[in-house]
Amino acid sequence: MSAKLLIVWDYDTALGQINSTFPYNFKYDPIYQEIENVEKILIKAKEINIKMTFACVGFAAEKGVMPFNNPDQIRKIHNEGHEIASHSWKHEWFPYLMDKQITKSLERSKYALEECLGLKNSVTGFVPPHSRPMSWYKKFSVSFGDRGFYPLHKGSDMGYVLKQLSALEYKWCRVLKNYKPVWKKFSGSSSEDMNFYKWETHDGIICVPQHYTGFDDFAQKYLEKAVEKNETLVIVGHPAALSRDKSESEIHFNKFMEIVKDKIDKGMLEVYTVTDYIKKYFK
Numbered sequence: 001m002s003a004k005l006l007i008v009w010d011y012d013t014a015l016g017q018i019n020s021t022f023p024y025n026f027k028y029d030p031i032y033q034e035i036e037n038v039e040k041i042l043i044k045a046k047e048i049n050i051k052m053t054f055a056c057v058g059f060a061a062e063k064g065v066m067p068f069n070n071p072d073q074i075r076k077i078h079n080e081g082h083e084i085a086s087h088s089w090k091h092e093w094f095p096y097l098m099d100k101q102i103t104k105s106l107e108r109s110k111y112a113l114e115e116c117l118g119l120k121n122s123v124t125g126f127v128p129p130h131s132r133p134m135s136w137y138k139k140f141s142v143s144f145g146d147r148g149f150y151p152l153h154k155g156s157d158m159g160y161v162l163k164q165l166s167a168l169e170y171k172w173c174r175v176l177k178n179y180k181p182v183w184k185k186f187s188g189s190s191s192e193d194m195n196f197y198k199w200e201t202h203d204g205i206i207c208v209p210q211h212y213t214g215f216d217d218f219a220q221k222y223l224e225k226a227v228e229k230n231e232t233l234v235i236v237g238h239p240a241a242l243s244r245d246k247s248e249s250e251i252h253f254n255k256f257m258e259i260v261k262d263k264i265d266k267g268m269l270e271v272y273t274v275t276d277y278i279k280k281y282f283k
């Protein structure tokens with residue numbers, strides 16, 4: 001037995017960065033920097049021979065102009081053996097979306113990415129932009145930070161998004177690791193715990209828990225714990241954040257990858273794309 005590691009990248013691309021920037025501060029440099037960082041990640045993955053998952057904003061897969069469209073790089077990521085998932089069509093704030101807008105985003109992103117790869121049904125994963133909605137009404141979990149509310153804004157309910165994904169033949173969706181009912185929200189353990197949480201399936205969609213964002217000391221300890229307990233760890237990163245001096249910095253990433261390589265060499269760890277992991281272990 002060995003532990004398993006899944007690394008899922010939120011590849012926001014130009015549209016994602018435009019829709020994420022707060023306060024408004026549009027610049028081309030970070031967009032090109034993100035593209036370069038993806039290249040660095042691919043080199044590192046090749047070096048230690050691991051496959052990862054890249055959730056890409058669908059619009060980037062369209063033919064067009066750089067840096068807004070970058071289908072060649074998306075094909076390259078796929079050709080190197082990594083999984084391409086959808087990170088929505090244009091990095092929408094899902095809790096604001098109405099019924100039809102959700103369908104449009106999920107449908108168009110899947111279509112654009114699959115057209116780019118030239119492979120039908122190859123994009124079966126979804127990573128919600130901004131990690132929203134954080135509300136999941138069936139679990140009595142409500143996040144006021146979502147700012148849009150059910151039933152007017154159907155995109156504010158994780159349960160509703162999962163139903164839509166199911167209808168559009170997606171297979172998995174990344175979710176927060178711990179949806180707490182409102183009455184437990186302000187009590188008890190911190191969000192920085194090191195639990196692994198049971199993977200759930202809702203409406204036929206496998207919910208992939210997002211354990212931690214970043215590669216810093218905390219991520220390294222989390223990985224040690226996964227190895228110790230033979231657990232599956234899901235780490236999230238943003239290529240753009242490799243250039244920032246936070247938990248996802250390039251220095252932390254390189255150090256984390258050294259540890260990953262060491263564990264693989266010792267037979268203690270296996271690294272998978274989400275879909276490969278599901279096919280092999282999720283039944």
Ligand SMILES: [Zn+2]
Pocket residue numbers: 010011012016087091129130
């Ligand atoms: Zn994003």
